[in-house]
Amino acid sequence: MMNAAMVPMEPPTPYWLTPDVRFEREVVMDITHEYMIAGEPHSVYLWGFIDPTDTGEKTFPSPPMRVKQGQIVHTFLKASHIHTIHHHGIEPTTHNDGVGHYSFDVQGEYTYQWYASQSGTYFYHCHVNTVLHAEMGMYGALIIDPPTGPGTVEGDGIGNFLPYDVEAIWVVDELDSSWREHSEHAALCGGDAGLNRLYPDVFVINGISNEATVLKVGGIDVTQFADTAPGVAVNAKMGDRVLIRYIHAGYFPQKVSIPEELGPVKVIAEDGRPLAVAETLDVVNDQSTLVITPAERKEFYLIPTTAGSFRVTMEIQHWITRRVVGTVSTLINVQ
Amino acid sequence: MDRRGFLKLSGGAAALVAGNVALFSWVPRAGAANVTINLSIASSNLTMIDGRVLHVLSYQNATLGIQPTIVCQEGDTLTITLNNTLGTNSAFAIANTDIRTDAAANATTTFSFTVPSAGTYIFHDDLNNGVNRVLGLHGTLVAMPAGVKNQPFAGGPTFVRQYKWLLGNYDPVWCDAVQANGDNYVASLANQADSFEPKYFTINGASFDQTHNANTELMGAVGNAALVRMLNAGMAVHSMHFHGNHVEVCSINHVNHADYRKKKDVIPMFPLDTRDVLLPFISPPDIPLGEFARGLDLATSPQHYPMHCHTELSQTAGGGFYPHGMHTGIVIGKEPLTEPDLTQDVAQL
Ligand SMILES: [Cu+2]
Ligand SMILES: [Cu+2]
Secondary structure (H helix, E strand, O other): OOOOOOOOOOOOOOOOOOOOOOEEEEEEEEEEEEEEOOOEEEEEEEEEOOOOOOOOOOOOOOOEEEEEEEEEEEEEEEEEEOOOOOEEOOOOOOHHHOOHHHHEEEEEEEEEEOOOOOOOEEEEEEEEEEEHHHHOOOEEEEEEOOOOOEEEEOOOOOOEEOOEEEEEEEEEEEOOHHHHHOOOOOOOOOOOOOOOOOOOEEEEOOOOOOOOOEEEEOOOEEOOOOOOEEEEEEEOOOOOEEEEEEEEEOOOOOEEEHHHHHHEEEEEEEOEEEEEEEEEOEEEEEEEEEEEEEOEEEEEEOOOOOEEEEEEEEEEEEOOOEEEEEEEEEEEOOO | OHHHHEEEEEEHHHHHHHOOEEOOOOOOOOOOOEEEEEEEEEEEEOOOOOOOEEEEEEEOOOOEEOOOEEEEEOEEEEEEEEEEHHHHHEEEEOOOOOOOEEOOOEEEEEEEEEEEOOEEEEEEOOOOHHHHOOOEEEEEEEEEEOOOOOOOOOOOOOEEHHHHHEEEEEEEHHHHHHHOOOOHHHHHHHHOHHHHOOOOOEEOOOOOOOOOOOOOOOEEEEOOEEEEEEEOOOOOOOOEEEEOOOOOEEEOOOOEEEOOOOOOOOEEEEOOOEEEEOOOOOOOOOOOHHHHOOOOOOOOOOOOEEEEEEEHHHOEOOOOOOOOOEEEEEEEEOOOOOOOOHHHHHHHO
């Protein structure tokens, strides 16, 4: 049986090409967000990737990557412990897929080479002891725009490009604060570390919960709430075309409910592929609803015609009992 | 080795090791037929990837092993003799249909039904809130379209080979409790369904890396599409993630998609779901063309990928041991040395 804690031997990138776009990501394992848990503030440790070519800010989720369809991309990873980057939904060679058991883990440096063949919503995450490393926060959004760049999205028809006026990216996750006590190699060689048991106590969109979330911006503590946090809350005008890129980054099913007053909600693309025909969400109890399972991505498209503040709720359901173990919500504000 | 010998071998080995991969052999024929099979309902041992031996309950057949796969043609009359050796009542039900019979404790029951329309079906013991099922009493029924061996249903996409992935979860506490307290303890477990905490996650009875076998790991040259019939006999919500190729959704719980098939890299699998997908085995689309220009050739360098459940808790065994859970391989660029049983068997059509 293969041992998960393989010795990393990252080779040079095979068939090196000149990229159209290059990202750098460096692993950090000392990100902190303060969340309210059972009414008390708790420091929750997180791991992730920083962008050393930008501010190098330690964020959760990790900084997004955004490229255009048709580009050759290099993702340079620097890691002092064993990690990888898997570009989820991207289908490159084995060497560039970032799954240690099929190629190599990275302890040092490696440049992933891949081609952005299809616009859509993706994400990237570490694929080492993934059950733990993804739970620790090692993920970020990955968006491939059409060749023309942001502003349109392919969907509701293959080769059909829909314009949008407002865009949001929601990465939705549940965290179990008790998992922070695991070592990064927890139970890789056997032994019961309880990695089949998740009792989440923090529920987040883009790392922000509905209660006070304290994070660092430019080295300074900033308190944010999912109802108002920039990039989470959506502000639109009546008649705006709103695109919400939904990324499920957790392990439990998420039931999304969008108030009916916002009008019909269409899914125009899924998992980085346009749908030939958009699917309008079923309305149940005055809410457009959909259950999304781990790692699925959905592109929601809606055109609000009523002013007001509308709460979109994600119920996080236990993976076996389907009971609601927590919720996170935010607002779509329509002027 | 002739076909019959192969079936016997794989069936026998399956019962003892990874399990659940053998098929009911049947002869070519033009139309519907009467097919008979004997299944005993009994306890047995299943060895998990970390060596732990679990006491499970299962349908068994001397040739087919435990958690058998039965291949028929839609419209066939299937007659099953159920010999329940357990000290508790059992049943045989086909999920999402009204085909069902009880099988009383320590008794033999014979039951006939018409095989439903072409597709993939879970058969299971539906007693005790799913407890009997998740302790192992489940299997696969594949209904092939009449006279067709390379399509999931008439008018559906064509495939070169086909696989089935029967997904399971095991909680050793439950298995131990039934072993210690007797078969009837299943009724007590039914009242404590919330205590179910699976520690092992299997495809066709095996966890990675025992899933590198001809019946589970997907392998093929570029262009040789594979149909994967997925069945969730467990109690957890799974989310099957394919690396290397997006898959095309052919059927969700027997709703077939003949013309337009959605492309996905994650397939949700709720308990008792059956979903059939086509892995097209195209050249992975995000390999830059320049790599081929510089010499990359998938025929000489087949590409290896995982397929794993993204409910990552299922990537563990015994509480750790990542990634030895619900996970198998995909190899693009090379033909398998051994065809999956399901392809071999249906090739006799
Ligand atoms: Cu990592
Ligand atoms: Cu992933």
